Amino acid sequence: MVKGIKSTVLAFLGFEIMLLLVAFMKQPGKAVKVVLVGVSIPMIFYVITVVMVIGALSVDGMVTRTWPTLELMRSFEIPGLVFERFESLLVVIWIMQIFTTFTITYYAAALGLSQPFKRSIHPFIYGLIPLIYIIAMISKTTNDLFEFGDIIGNVALFLFAVLPLILLLLSRLKIGKA
Amino acid sequence: MICMIVRILWCLLILCLPLSLSGCWSSKEIEDLGLVVGVSLDLEKEGSVPWDERQEAEYLKGKRITITNQFVTSETTGGITKEGKSQQKAYKNVSETGDAILPTLRNMLLKFDKRAFAEHSKVIVIGEDLARNLSMQQILDFFIREQEIRPSGLLLIDKNRASKVLETNEPNEIPTFQLVEMTKGHKRTTMIFPPMTLTKIVGKLHSESSFLLQNVLSDNGNVKFAGAAVIGGKSKKLCGFLTDKELEGLTWITGEGKGGLVKDLDEETGQPFVYEILSMKSKIKPYVKGNNISFDIKIESEGRIAEHWDFTEELQKNKFLKRAEKSVEKEVERMVKNVLDKIQKEYQADVSGFGNKLRIEYPRVWEKKKKDWDQTFSEVPTNCEVKLTIKDYGTSSN
Structure with missing residues (x-):
């Protein structure tokens, strides 16, 4: 049960970008609403996906799949439709999704590095490219990759769930003192 | 000015970037491909010379597997389009014998010039001998694991030699495609089981539950579906066959049939009539009392009188229809009892989803029983209730 909660939370991580975006919002008051909408859309998709995958493969079949x-997308064909097979569409959409999350986190990383050093953001944008490439090449096998994903998830959990709480407490203390 | 030049240089650099994108990265010319549309697997008993004498395969006990790939290539399909010249077959079968699946398939490179391309493989036919001797999981592992083979492929069992199914006397037909089309008949008869795909089989194998595979008979280039093969849950090996009639009974239990016929004799006149199924529903309800598990099967169906050899009856009066309903109900009940007897007593294999119903209604009981479910199932009492409604009698009223 606890294990399940952890991996579910990991699937929904990504809203931490709001911690950064609020600073740029014209109406920061609407931030909560945006987060709720932003989380509920993937939630609906996740539920549909889980129901479909379990329905097609059964729980026993699903646990043995990589x-x-x-x-699931590969296991059916619809003759007569424009496309008979849909896995390529799925992969295209998935890559688009990766790109949107990538660009925004990439920007956040460059911004986060440029501010403490009080430099312009450009050198950091270019400097991060080789760094990201090297990190992406670290995992050599599929198992390494899954492990790497787990580590990133755990780090994200700490950075975006625990750390903001501590920072919030600190800022409250500071205000209290002043 | 310098700023402008830098900008132009940047633009040029960006324009050069697409060059590094590899456009036809994994392109394969269709003329060079041999599309694998069907695969058959057989057990080779004697007279087969091992291709690698250093490693006599211990795990197969001196036997080997013969794989036959049915290829469709640019040459064979060309034969169809040229009218009048139908000397050439529309397919090409290549066989190879070996002791594991992939090495044997790769050995086909030694005798066939096309690159085998399995993205369009549709059917896997397994010979009875192989299915009886080797676990399904072992036989199919490669086909489930391989990325190129789609999980939508169908699985069939052949009672004789599986490679014979991939042959036909009609030169323009591709036997594999015929098989695929034939499985669609399950919508109109209860004697064909809904096709079993690789997707469905993965779960069955992992949960160690028994299942059915459609059985094919091949005879001199003619193919025929005949009943089903029972694959045991624990052993994952073929443990027996169900006949056409028994498969009909099983379809009634699962309620998955979309159409079909029941032939029956009228008690009073002794003349036959035919009940055509328009819809079929079944509900399996488990009951648990202490340690005793029992099942109630409720079957409901609507249909019509499709053939009636006795013209003296007035079908517009309900008398005959009621009698016919009762009579068909009895017939269906008999078929169901028959097949239940066979799968419970003879094969001890729950191929009809009773265990799944128990899992849904009594998950705790199921957890305890699932290890030896097939064993438990063989002693479970079942009760069958059939309710039929004859809705109409077509265009003649007698």
Whole structure:
């Protein structure tokens, strides 16, 4: 149960970008609403995906698959439609999704580095490219990759769930003193 | 000015970037491909010379597997389009014998010039001998693991030699495609089981539950579906066959049939009539009392009188229809009892989803029983209730 909660939380991580975006928002008051909408859309998609995958592969079949969702898309063909097979569409959409999350976190990383050093953001944008490339090449095998994903998830959990709380407490203390 | 030049240089650099994108990265020319549309697997008993004498395969006990790939290539399909010249077959079968699946498939490179391309493989036919001797999980592992083979492929069992199914006397037909089309008949008869795909089989194998595979008979280039093969849950090996009639009974239990017929004799006149199924529903309800598990099967169906050999009856009066309903109900009940007897007593294999119903209604009981479910199932009492409604009798009223 606890294990399940952890991996579910990891799937919903990503809203931490709001911690950064609020500073740029014209109407920061609406931030909560934006987060709720932003989380509920993927939630609906996740629920649909889980129901479909379990329905098609059954729980027993799903646990033995490396990529259950892709397996689901590969396991049916609809003759007569424009496309008979849909896994390529899925992969295209998935890559688009990766790009949107990538660009925004990339920007956040460059911004986060440029501010403490009080430099312009450009050198950091270019400097991060080789760094990201090297990190992406670290995992050599599929198992390494899954492990790496787990580590990133744990780090994200600490950075975006525990750390903001501590920072919030600190800022309250500071205000109290002043 | 310098700023402008820098900008132009940047633009040029960006324009050069697409060059590094590899456009036809994994392109394969279709003329060079041999599209694998069907695969058959057989057990080779005697007279087969091992291709690698250093490693006599211990795990197969001196036997080997013969794999036959059915290829469709640019040459074979060309034969169809040229009218009048139908000497050439529309397919090409290549066989190879070995002791594991992939090495054997790769050995086909030694005798066939096309690159085998399995993205369009549709059917896997397994010979009875192989299925009886080797676990399904072992046989199918490669096909489930391989990325190129789609999980939508169908699985069939052949009672004789599986490679014979991939042959036909009609030169323009591709046997594999015929098989695929034939499985669609399950919508109109209860004697064909809904096709079993690789996707569905993965879960069955992992949960160690028994299942059915459609059985094919091949005879001199003619193919025929005949009943089903029962694959045991624990052993994952073939443990027996169900006949057409028994498969019909099983379809009634699962309620997955979309159409079909029941032939029956009228008690009073002794003349036959045919009940055509328009819809079929079944509900399996488990009951648990202490340590005793029992099942109630409720089958409901609506249909019509499709053939009636006795013209003296007035079908517009309900008398005959009621009698016919009762009579068909009895017939269905008999078929169901028959097949239940066979799968419970003879094969001890729950192929009809009773265990799944128990899992849904009594998950705690299921947790305890699932290890030896097939064993438990063989002693479970079942009760069958059939309710039929004859809705109409077509265009003649007698």
